Amino acid sequence: MPASSSKIRSVLIGTGAYLPQRILTNRELAASLDSSDEWIRQRTGISQRHVSSDSETTTDLATRAAKQAMVNAGIRDPSQIDLVIVATTTPTDVFPATATMVQHFIGASGFAFDLQAVCSGFVYALSVADSLLQSGSAKTALVIGAENFTRLLDWTDRGTCVLFGDGAGAVIVRAEAGKGDQSDRGILTSFLHSDGSLRDILYTDGSPGARVKMEGKEVFRHATEKMAAVAEEALDSLGLQGSDLDWLVPHQANLRIIEAMAKKLNLPLSKVIVTVDKHANTSAASIPLALHAGFSDGRLKPGQLIMVEALGGGLTWGSAIIRL
Ligand code: UT7
Numbered sequence: 001m002p003a004s005s006s007k008i009r010s011v012l013i014g015t016g017a018y019l020p021q022r023i024l025t026n027r028e029l030a031a032s033l034d035s036s037d038e039w040i041r042q043r044t045g046i047s048q049r050h051v052s053s054d055s056e057t058t059t060d061l062a063t064r065a066a067k068q069a070m071v072n073a074g075i076r077d078p079s080q081i082d083l084v085i086v087a088t089t090t091p092t093d094v095f096p097a098t099a100t101m102v103q104h105f106i107g108a109s110g111f112a113f114d115l116q117a118v119c120s121g122f123v124y125a126l127s128v129a130d131s132l133l134q135s136g137s138a139k140t141a142l143v144i145g146a147e148n149f150t151r152l153l154d155w156t157d158r159g160t161c162v163l164f165g166d167g168a169g170a171v172i173v174r175a176e177a178g179k180g181d182q183s184d185r186g187i188l189t190s191f192l193h194s195d196g197s198l199r200d201i202l203y204t205d206g207s208p209g210a211r212v213k214m215e216g217k218e219v220f221r222h223a224t225e226k227m228a229a230v231a232e233e234a235l236d237s238l239g240l241q242g243s244d245l246d247w248l249v250p251h252q253a254n255l256r257i258i259e260a261m262a263k264k265l266n267l268p269l270s271k272v273i274v275t276v277d278k279h280a281n282t283s284a285a286s287i288p289l290a291l292h293a294g295f296s297d298g299r300l301k302p303g304q305l306i307m308v309e310a311l312g313g314g315l316t317w318g319s320a321i322i323r324l
Helices: 026-030 037-044 058-073 098-106 118-135 196-201 216-237 255-264 283-296
Strands: 007-018 023-025 048-050 083-087 111-115 140-147 167-178 186-194 247-250 305-312 316-323
Touching: 007 058, 007 118, 007 186, 007 283, 023 026, 026 037, 037 255, 058 083, 058 098, 058 140, 058 167, 058 283, 083 098, 083 118, 098 111, 098 140, 111 118, 118 140, 118 167, 118 186, 118 283, 118 305, 118 316, 140 283, 167 186, 167 283, 186 216, 196 216, 216 255, 216 305, 216 316, 247 255, 247 283, 283 305
Parallel strands: 083 111, 083 140, 247 305
Antiparallel strands: 007 167, 023 048, 140 167, 186 316, 305 316
């Protein structure tokens, strides 16, 4: 008799989101810039972004998204959550971690920490949460991507300020016993990479009031190459093809990058969750915001096979295949 190959799986049981009330349209932005609504739409697919008020902290955004995820996951006793990871580039304070504040505000137990991998932060955090659930260190993890990214922008730099927005998305993953094959619900595989030699094409230095610096074309080139490679790595590890996926839920930086990824995976754009038009690039928050959008309108359903993938400053990049 073959030994049982049962395996702990991190199953997604709820999502939540929060977007600040203030919407900044391309037209408003272009009024004070040498840019236009047409250029921004054509080159990025973005038509608007949400911007936090001065008093809204990353902790506030993350906590709101977390509370909605708890409701959607049917978690009434918050102490069931024994791990909180906040992926963020824009923590409320240098320390303590935004995640410990969220843990306090929602009444979670266990332990909490922030994770910094810029736009790949959510994929990194999901993968780390999966490892911690598999090792038995925690049972139910709240994984949040939350950013007040617009606070890092130079509003006179048209090459960067039109691209980003603020927001938070949250998912709750719970350890459940699976059979160890691809029919299991949960995170089936994930791959993470980084290359610090590419630091200079996308960074914010540590000086007071420092702002995002980016060589857009170079980042674009690396994004299409590296996300295609890490998507293939994940598919190959499971013996799958792009066409086996029900949905691609990619990082939302630029519609042209998203279209290139869909093409590489042989997926029509109708099988890709796209939010970049309404949210712009919310860095670590973009994928959980897109997941929540997909669940809320009924496109994403339990049992479906999806891929998440991202690339961000570092450079960092990664992918995961999840059965919902
Ligand atoms: O989340 C990960 C981080 N970020 C990304 O993944 C972003 C990756 N990069 C991109 O999305 C694109 O490279 C951009 C949207 C940033 C730029 O698009 P592009 O097609 O690569 O344009 P470009 O940088 O080659 O610029 C073309 C022209 C330039 O003018 P000249 O030199 O041809 O006269 C730019 O100065 O467009 C100009 N330009 C703009 N014009 C109007 C750049 N930004 C703007 C703007 N409005 N906002």
